[in-house]
Amino acid sequence: xxxxxxxxxxxxxxxxxxxxxxxxxxxxxxxxxxxxxxxxxxxxxxxxxxxxxxxxxxxxxxxxxxxxxxxxxxxxxxxxxxxxxxxxxxxxxxxxxxxxxxxxxxxxxxxxxxxxxxxxxxxxxxxxxxxxxxxxxxxxxxxxxxxxxxxxxxxxxxxxxxxxxxxxxxxxxxxxxxxxxxxxxxxxxxxxxxxxxxxxxxxxxxxxxxxxxxxxxxxxxxxxxxxxxxxxxxxxxxxxxxxxxxxxxxxxxxxxxxxxxxxxxxxxxxxxxxxxxxxxxxxxxxxxxxxxxxxxxxxxxxxxxxxxxxxxxxxxxxxxxxxxxxxxxxxxxxxxxxxxxxxxxxxxxxxxxxxxxxxxxxxxxxxxxxxxxxxxxxxxxxxxxxxxxxxxxxxxxxxxxxxxxxxxxxxxxxxxxxxxxxxxxxxxxxxxxxxxxxxxxxxxxxxxxxxxxxxxxxxxxxxxxxxxxxxxxxxxxxxxxxxxxxxxxxxxxxxxxxxxxxxxxxxxxxxxxxxxxxxxxxxxxxxxxxxxxxxxxxxxxxxxxxxxxxxxxxxxxxxxxxxxxxxxxxxxxxxxxxxxxxxxxxxxxxxxxxxxxxxxxxxxxxxxxxxxxxxxxxxxxxxxxxxxxxxxxxxxxxxxxxxxxxxxxxxxxxxxxxxxxxxxxxxxxxxxxxxxxxxxxxxxxxxxxxxxxxxxxxxxxxxxxxxxxxxxxxxxxxxxxxxxxxxxxxxxxxxxxxxxxxxxxxxxxxxxxxxxxxxxxxxxxxxxxxxxxxxxxxxxxxxxxxxxxxxxxxxxxxxxxxxxxxxxxxxxxxxxxxxxxxxxxxxxxxxxxxxxxxxxxxxxxxxxxxxxxxxxxxxxxxxxxxxxxxxxxxxxxxxxxxxxxx
Amino acid sequence: xxxxxxxxxxxxxxxxxxxxxxxxxxxxxxxxxxxxxxxxxxxxxxxxxxxxxxxxxxxxxxxxxxxxxxxxxxxxxxxxxxxxxxxxxxxxxxxxxxxxxxxxxxxxxx
Numbered sequence: 001x002x003x004x005x006x007x008x009x010x011x012x013x014x015x016x017x018x019x020x021x022x023x024x025x026x027x028x029x030x031x032x033x034x035x036x037x038x039x040x041x042x043x044x045x046x047x048x049x050x051x052x053x054x055x056x057x058x059x060x061x062x063x064x065x066x067x068x069x070x071x072x073x074x075x076x077x078x079x080x081x082x083x084x085x086x087x088x089x090x091x092x093x094x095x096x097x098x099x100x101x102x103x104x105x106x107x108x109x110x111x112x113x114x115x116x117x118x119x120x121x122x123x124x125x126x127x128x129x130x131x132x133x134x135x136x137x138x139x140x141x142x143x144x145x146x147x148x149x150x151x152x153x154x155x156x157x158x159x160x161x162x163x164x165x166x167x168x169x170x171x172x173x174x175x176x177x178x179x180x181x182x183x184x185x186x187x188x189x190x191x192x193x194x195x196x197x198x199x200x201x202x203x204x205x206x207x208x209x210x211x212x213x214x215x216x217x218x219x220x221x222x223x224x225x226x227x228x229x230x231x232x233x234x235x236x237x238x239x240x241x242x243x244x245x246x247x248x249x250x251x252x253x254x255x256x257x258x259x260x261x262x263x264x265x266x267x268x269x270x271x272x273x274x275x276x277x278x279x280x281x282x283x284x285x286x287x288x289x290x291x292x293x294x295x296x297x298x299x300x301x302x303x304x305x306x307x308x309x310x311x312x313x314x315x316x317x318x319x320x321x322x323x324x325x326x327x328x329x330x331x332x333x334x335x336x337x338x339x340x341x342x343x344x345x346x347x348x349x350x351x352x353x354x355x356x357x358x359x360x361x362x363x364x365x366x367x368x369x370x371x372x373x374x375x376x377x378x379x380x381x382x383x384x385x386x387x388x389x390x391x392x393x394x395x396x397x398x399x400x401x402x403x404x405x406x407x408x409x410x411x412x413x414x415x416x417x418x419x420x421x422x423x424x425x426x427x428x429x430x431x432x433x434x435x436x437x438x439x440x441x442x443x444x445x446x447x448x449x450x451x452x453x454x455x456x457x458x459x460x461x462x463x464x465x466x467x468x469x470x471x472x473x474x475x476x477x478x479x480x481x482x483x484x485x486x487x488x489x490x491x492x493x494x495x496x497x498x499x500x501x502x503x504x505x506x507x508x509x510x511x512x513x514x515x516x517x518x519x520x521x522x523x524x525x526x527x528x529x530x531x532x533x534x535x536x537x538x539x540x541x542x543x544x545x546x547x548x549x550x551x552x553x554x555x556x557x558x559x560x561x562x563x564x565x566x567x568x569x570x571x572x573x574x575x576x577x578x579x580x581x582x583x584x585x586x587x588x589x590x591x592x593x594x595x596x597x598x599x600x601x602x603x604x605x606x607x608x609x610x611x612x613x614x615x616x617x618x619x620x621x622x623x624x625x626x627x628x629x630x631x632x633x634x635x636x637x638x639x640x641x642x643x644x645x646x647x648x649x650x651x652x653x654x655x656x657x658x659x660x661x662x663x664x665x666x667x668x669x670x671x672x673x674x675x676x677x678x679x680x681x682x683x684x685x686x687x688x689x690x691x692x693x694x695x696x697x698x699x700x701x702x703x704x705x706x707x708x709x710x711x712x713x714x715x716x717x718x719x720x721x722x723x724x725x726x727x728x729x730x731x732x733x734x735x736x737x738x739x740x741x742x743x744x745x746x747x748x749x750x751x752x753x754x755x756x757x758x759x760x761x762x763x764x765x766x767x768x769x770x771x772x773x774x775x776x777x778x779x780x781x782x783x784x785x786x787x788x789x790x791x792x793x794x795x796x797x798x799x800x801x802x803x804x805x806x807x808x809x810x811x812x813x814x815x816x817x818x819x820x821x822x823x824x825x826x827x828x829x830x831x832x833x834x835x836x837x838x839x840x841x842x843x844x845x846x847x848x849x850x851x852x853x854x855x856x857x858x859x860x861x862x863x864x865x866x867x868x869x870x871x872x873x874x875x876x877x878x879x880x881x882x883x884x885x886x
Numbered sequence: 887x888x889x890x891x892x893x894x895x896x897x898x899x900x901x902x903x904x905x906x907x908x909x910x911x912x913x914x915x916x917x918x919x920x921x922x923x924x925x926x927x928x929x930x931x932x933x934x935x936x937x938x939x940x941x942x943x944x945x946x947x948x949x950x951x952x953x954x955x956x957x958x959x960x961x962x963x964x965x966x967x968x969x970x971x972x973x974x975x976x977x978x979x980x981x982x983x984x985x986x987x988x989x990x991x992x993x994x995x996x
Contacts, residue, residue, distance in 0.1 A: 022953075022963070026962070026963045029913065029915065032960065036958075055933070056934070062933070062934035062937060065934070066938065066941055069938070069942070070941065073944075
C-alpha cells in the first residue's frame, strides 16, 4: 500500500489490548495535529490544547465507541479464521482418506460394525428401559406391592382410606368369549378397578373411560374396548358407544374406546371390564388375590410416605378377613416406580447386551487405533515438514484428530444405516416377554446417542496416535526419511494388542457362560413327553356360574368326540397345561393338611390345583409312581380324591406315605380330599422354575368357580393344522357359540419359554464371534507390522545362519507374550463379568473352569494363527533383500 | 462552529470521506481539514462522527487502513480507498446527484 511520499510504514500492532492502544494513538494524533495548527496560527499552547479538546467533542465517548467497533471486528476476523482452518482440516482429511481407500474402507467397516451394533442395542434399551412411560407425569406412578396382589376386600380398604396415593387395580390378561358386533371371538380382557384409567391419565378416543363408581354392583355392566379392536371389529364406527356385546355370557354396554397407543400392561389388551366387588361371594372377595396394584402419588406425597401408608393399611386389613391369615401375609409391602415394574426381569438381560456391544466397540476402536498408529509411522516425515514450516503442535494434533473424526462420522453413518436395517429383524428375535416392543425404533434419541458415540470413538482411537505423531524428533525424522519406529510407539501398539485380547476374552467367556447356561436349561427334564402333543384352549361355555353340571357335561361330551378321532391316542382336558403360558389361569388355595395341622398364625401350604380329566397323565406321559390316577368312578357325590406329585408328597408328608392322606381347603371344613395317587414332577412354565406344591383334582368333582377355560391336551400323530378344524367341529357340535383358540404343538410352547435365555446366549455368541474376528485381525496387523519393522534384523540373522524354525520361534514368541498377557488380564476381567452376570446364569458358576479353559484355548489358538502368517512370511525373506530394506 | 455552517445529513459523511480519499491516502485529521476547506468552510464535520465513519468504512472493506509516520514524524493511521470503495463511491455519487436534482427541481418550481 502506497502511503504517499515521505511516509514510512510501521509494523501492525498485534493483540487485543493493542486495539485500545491504537484507538488512543489515532485520537491523540488528531488532537495534537489541531493543537499544532492553532499554535502555528498564534495561539498559546495551553489555550490551543483546550480549544482543540473542546472542538473535538466528547473524547471518552468517542474512544469507547471506536474501541467497541474495533474489538467486534477483531473478534469476527478471528472466528472467520477459525472456521477457515476447520474447513481446511476437513478438506485435507478427506483428501488423505481418499488417497488410501483400503485403509479408509477397513476403518469405516470396522467402526460401522461397532457403532451400528451399539445403536441397535441402544434403540432397544432406550425404548424398553430408559424412556419414561407415555402417561402424564409418569414419575408419580408407582407399583404397590410389586411381588403380590390384593383381594377385592383389601383393595376396597386401600381405596377408601389411602391419602398419600390413589390406588388402582388390574388383573392379569385372560381370554373371554365375545359375541355381538361380529363373529363370536376370543378376546384378551382385563379386569380393572374404576380408577384404572384416571390414575394412568388416559383420555378416551371416543365416548368415555371408566370413572369412579363404575365398578359398583349394578353399574358395572360396562366395558371399554381398545383402539385396535374398534378399528378391526367395529370398523371405526362412532356409533359403537352404547352398543351391547356379550362377554362370557354377560351383556355389557360399550361406553368408550381407549386411546390409540394405550398399552398398559401390554399391547394385547382388547377389552377392559370393571373388576367385580361382591362381598357376598366370600371366596372371591377375600380369597382371590388377583388385583395387581398401581397408584398415582397425590400431590405433595412421596414414595416413602406411600409405602408406609400402604403397609399400615394392608396390615390393618388382616383383621377384616373372615378367617385368620398367616402372619407372613401382607409383610414386605414396597412401593416402587411403575416403570421398574413394567420392565420386570428383562432389565439385566438388556444391560448385559449393552455391555457386550460396548466391549465390541472398544475392540473395534483398539483395532482402528492400531491402524492409525501404523499409518502415522509412515507419515512422520510429512508431519515433521509441516511442523518445520510453522504449524504449531496444537494445529497438527487438530489436523490429525479431524481425520479421525471424519472417519468416525463416516463409520457412524454407515453403522446407523446398518442398525436401521437390522433393527426389525432384531425385534422379531426378542423374547416375547420384553415389554414396550412397539416403541422400539431409530429416533432422535438414538441419533443423539450415535453422534456422541461417534465423537467419543473418534477421539478414543485418534487422540493417542495424534499426540504421539505430532511430537517426532524433527531432525531424526527428516534425516532417516521417516521410517524410524520409536520405542514408544511400539509399546503403545503392544499395550493396545494386550487390551484387545483381554476384551475379546471377556466377551467370549461371557458368551460361553450364557451358552452353557442355556444348554443346561435345555437339558432339564420336563417330567412329561412333549412330542406329538397338541394343546388347544376351549373356553367354558357362557352359562351362568351355578350350572357347573352343565359345564362338566359340555367338556366330557367334547372329550368323547375327540377320543373318537382315528389317530388320537389319549385326550384330556386340564385347567392348566405345562408351558401353557398366559392363557391359563393358575388357581391355588390355602390348604389344611390333616396329618400336619398348621398352627394359628403360621402360613399353611399353598397348593396349586390343576383340574384334569382321567386321561391327562396318559396324554402327557407323566409317570405314575404310586397308587392310581382318576377313573370314571371319581365323580360328583363320591369321595373327593386328588393326586399329588412327588415333590408335593415329600413336602406335605415328609415322614409318612402320602397315599391315603387327606387335605382340605382352609375355608371348607368338611370337604376332605383323599390322596389316591402320586405322579412324577412336571415342570410347569419356565425351564428354570423351582418346584411348586401341586395337587391334581378330577374335573368331575371340581366346581368351575375361577376357571375360565379348559385346555385340551391331545396325544396324536396328526399335525395341528389337521386337528384344529376337527376339534372345532367337535366343540361346535356340542355348543356352536364356543370358539377354539391357540391350537399349538406343545413342543413349540416349550421352545418359546426358553426364548429369553436362547436369545441372550445367541446374541452374545454373535458378538463374541465378532470380537474374535476383530481381535484376530488386530493381532495379525500388529505382528505384521512388528515383523516388517524387524525385516532388516531378520535378514541379518538368517544371513548369520538362523534357520526357518529360529525365525518362526522369534516372531511367535513376540506374538505369544502379547497374547499371554492379554489372556491373563482378560481371564481376571471375565471372572468379574461373570459375577456381575450371575443373575442370568443357570446351573453354571461364574468361574466355571471348563468355560474359562476353553476360552483360553480358543483365543490362544487364534492368536497363534494370527501370528503364524506374518511369521512364515518373515522366515521366507531373502536375507539380501532384507538387509537392503529401509 | 459558525452559525451558518451546515450540519451534515446522515449518510453523506461516508460518501464525502470516500471522495476525499480519491486523492490518495489520508489520515483522519487530514480528511477533516480537506472536507472543511474544499467546501469553502461551509461543512464542519464532528470529529467523533468522522472517526466512527472511518472505522465503519474500514469494517466494510471500502477503505483500508495502515499505520505510518506523518509529515512531522508522528505515528498516524492512514486510510486508503479500495476497489470496492471506489465502486461504492460511484454508486453513491450517482444516487446523490439524482436526489439533489429531484429536490432542486421541486424547489425551483415557481
